[in-house]
Amino acid sequence: MVIADKNLSLPDHTQLPDSDGNFVKNFQEHPQSILLTDSILPRLQEIHPDGYYCIGQDSGIYWRLTDPPEKGAEAPDWFYVPNVPPSLNGEFRRSYVFWQELIAPLIVLEFVSGNGEEERDKTPYKGKFWIYENIIRPPYYGIYEVRKASVEVYQLIANHYEKMLPNDRGRYAIPPIGVELGIWQGRYQNVELPWLRWWDEQGNLLLIGDERAEAERQLVEIERQRAEAERQRAEIAEQENARLRERLRALGIDPDNLS
Structure with a gap:
């Protein structure tokens, strides 16, 4: 009305x-x-x-x-x-x-x-x-x-x-x-x-714009940390693998010809 x-x-x-x-x-x-x-x-x-x-x-x-x-x-x-x-x-x-x-x-x-x-x-x-x-x-x-x-x-x-x-x-x-x-x-x-x-x-x-931007920044940081943790795990695994291969060679075993 x-x-x-x-x-x-x-x-x-x-x-x-x-x-x-x-x-x-x-x-x-x-x-x-x-x-x-x-x-x-x-x-x-x-x-x-x-x-x-x-x-x-x-x-x-x-x-x-x-x-x-x-x-x-x-x-x-x-x-x-x-x-x-x-x-x-x-x-x-x-x-x-x-x-x-x-x-x-x-x-x-x-x-x-x-x-x-x-x-x-x-x-x-x-x-x-x-x-x-x-x-x-x-x-x-x-x-x-x-x-x-x-x-x-x-x-x-x-x-x-x-x-x-x-x-x-x-x-x-x-x-x-x-x-x-x-x-x-x-x-x-x-x-x-x-x-x-x-x-x-x-x-x-x-969320407001600033909060959305901060949330996105935190997600990016979490993803960065996850990727870094994956990289470190892969690096540690590679180092362990290299040490194992060296021990095998010291025993006279060729790690590339294991059957």
Whole structure:
């Protein structure tokens, strides 16, 4: 459902503001978004070999025509939309205009910077939770609180959000993209925090580019060490063989003419 005044025409993403002028709440939010995007890109490229998907990071989703226009948008900290072109008419997206696209995000994530009231606000036409549940309607809505080292995930079932239960690994399964969402305690961009991250369905952490490069380096090193160990074993075997041949010759036996 997109709400618009009948007297207003429907603008596209090039005609709507791409910012509401607010500062990002803290220095952790952008690294958190980058971490989520970087690690899930290989998975999304598998799902969408045609490249038809988009990811928004603190980007506006316009769902209502208002004056000023930005009052009719929500700007999730992170969201993913399947089966839409990555750009429109050759231009980077300035925002995601719901009445232009018609496809809802599959998952929307909000990073709590206050006490969480804003992200759980169910006030009709104003509260984030209400707007996501009733208007934008992503099948999954996650609320991440770094201070509490927690994330809660809601799934849209029978037109209402129901709070999901974590699996045995303490994470939340997102079956349409074959991943789990949960908390990872570790260091990223020189900061030790409980970060929000993805795992695959087998419980393997989805790695970011630097981690993938390091994992590849370690695999190369393991292979080098294996090859070196094989070379040393072969060298030792050759030395033992040479000593045995020498002993045979000392006994008057030609090792090349053994029958």
